[in-house]
Amino acid sequence: MKICMVSSEYPPKWGGVGVVAYYLSTWMARRGHEVHVVTREQSIGYRSSHENIHIHPVKWLRAPMLFTVSFGRRAVDWILSSGIDFDIVHVHSNMALLPRSCYDRLKVPVVSTMHGTWKGERSTISLKDVSFSLSGINDLSILYLGPFMDRFEDHAIRYSNGVITISRSECRALAERGVENRYGRRIHLPDGIDTVEFNPDNFDAALKERYGIPESHSTVVSVGRWAARKGIRELLEVFRIMHGRNVDISFFLIGWGPMEGEIRRKISAYGLGEVVHLLKSPDHDEMKKVVATADLAMFHSYWEGYGLTFGEALASGTPCVLTDVGGASEMCVEGTGKLVKVGDVEGQAAAALELLAREDLKEWGLRGRRHIEEYCSIERISELTEEFYRWVIEDPLNEKGWRDPFRKCEDGS
Numbered sequence: 001m002k003i004c005m006v007s008s009e010y011p012p013k014w015g016g017v018g019v020v021a022y023y024l025s026t027w028m029a030r031r032g033h034e035v036h037v038v039t040r041e042q043s044i045g046y047r048s049s050h051e052n053i054h055i056h057p058v059k060w061l062r063a064p065m066l067f068t069v070s071f072g073r074r075a076v077d078w079i080l081s082s083g084i085d086f087d088i089v090h091v092h093s094n095m096a097l098l099p100r101s102c103y104d105r106l107k108v109p110v111v112s113t114m115h116g117t118w119k120g121e122r123s124t125i126s127l128k129d130v131s132f133s134l135s136g137i138n139d140l141s142i143l144y145l146g147p148f149m150d151r152f153e154d155h156a157i158r159y160s161n162g163v164i165t166i167s168r169s170e171c172r173a174l175a176e177r178g179v180e181n182r183y184g185r186r187i188h189l190p191d192g193i194d195t196v197e198f199n200p201d202n203f204d205a206a207l208k209e210r211y212g213i214p215e216s217h218s219t220v221v222s223v224g225r226w227a228a229r230k231g232i233r234e235l236l237e238v239f240r241i242m243h244g245r246n247v248d249i250s251f252f253l254i255g256w257g258p259m260e261g262e263i264r265r266k267i268s269a270y271g272l273g274e275v276v277h278l279l280k281s282p283d284h285d286e287m288k289k290v291v292a293t294a295d296l297a298m299f300h301s302y303w304e305g306y307g308l309t310f311g312e313a314l315a316s317g318t319p320c321v322l323t324d325v326g327g328a329s330e331m332c333v334e335g336t337g338k339l340v341k342v343g344d345v346e347g348q349a350a351a352a353l354e355l356l357a358r359e360d361l362k363e364w365g366l367r368g369r370r371h372i373e374e375y376c377s378i379e380r381i382s383e384l385t386e387e388f389y390r391w392v393i394e395d396p397l398n399e400k401g402w403r404d405p406f407r408k409c410e411d412g413s
């Protein structure tokens with residue numbers, strides 16, 4: 001197949017959507033498919049990870065939120081002018097959104113993956129959650145420009161030849177939204193986790209010594225953007241509670257974002273300076289080592305479309321304590337971690353301390369890895385995606401009806 005992957009993010013510009021597009025493109029290329037990745041032009045430059053992957057940066061309007069439609073339109077312009085006879089175009093929404101006319105202009109079947117929606121993101125934040133800084137402009141625009149993007153998301157749901165929804169929670173959200181796919185082809189298919197990249201063998205016995213952590217300490221890690229909707233304030237409160245009950249715990253906060261200044265102030269105010277290690281944008285290998293070496297991973301997101309970092313921690317053999325959002329309940333199943341409600345800092349602290357006290361904690365981690373391998377490994381999800389492509393290509397209008405083994409995305413049940 002000749003596949004056109006449209007993604008506004010692509011390594012070395014990392015992010016949830018970029019990670020999915022990268023691993024999916026790499027898997028398809030290894031299977032012998034010709035993959036063309038259309039992504040945003042960046043000064044950092046791009047390098048293909050496989051001879052079958054060709055990267056095509058396009059210009060885009062460098063404005064919060066508006067870039068999604070600008071990039072989508074430019075991507076379609078490139079596809080139409082490329083002269084390549086594509087079999088399928090895969091758009092990774094909501095960070096790439098096509099105007100209504102583009103679905104008619106493209107004479108090739110379109111698959112859209114809904115990696116969440118802007119409507120979902122803004123439903124969990126308010127003005128008090130926005131950091132008034134240059135890097136916080138994006139969060140502000142989600143609140144006030146996001147509503148103007150809703151119709152473009154509706155176009156993706158309605159006019160694509162096939163729609164992939166990545167979690168049961170997003171299936172419920174789309175059912176409540178009330179926009180139907182005109183071909184009746186909307187499936188539930190989780191994002192794939194690279195279980196080779198993220199695995200227990202990344203364990204680093206020298207980690208504690210490198211960061212000056214006493215050998216007797218348990219370690220907890222959290223990875224994600226330092227923004228309010230990732231629950232970073234609540235997470236620091238959880239750390240404060242845990243430290244008050246057990247001083248022999250060290251914490252790693254890995255990420256970057258507009259709340260860095262507030263995070264540093266709270267760490268100082270809570271007296272956590274000796275036990276919280278702030279790792280701002282470490283290299284990828286170091287991040288993998290910390291995640292695999294930690295005794296526990298913790299997240300307190302208000303909202304997620306899926307939650308790739310949850311699955312990456314579990315694939316690394318690290319049990320999780322996290323809020324029940326996105327795909328959390330699909331990945332963190334019984335015996336692999338604990339789920340808590342958003343805002344329940346006492347409950348999250350108690351659950352984390354309970355797990356850290358367990359002698360069989362490693363077994364919880366191994367169960368978590370086995371579940372990720374079986375449920376959403378990149379191999380399994382990519383095979384199903386390839387099969388979905390073939391269905392859409394062979395029957396673009398879905399005139400022959402539903403195919404197994406795909407699960408319909410209806411009410412999330």
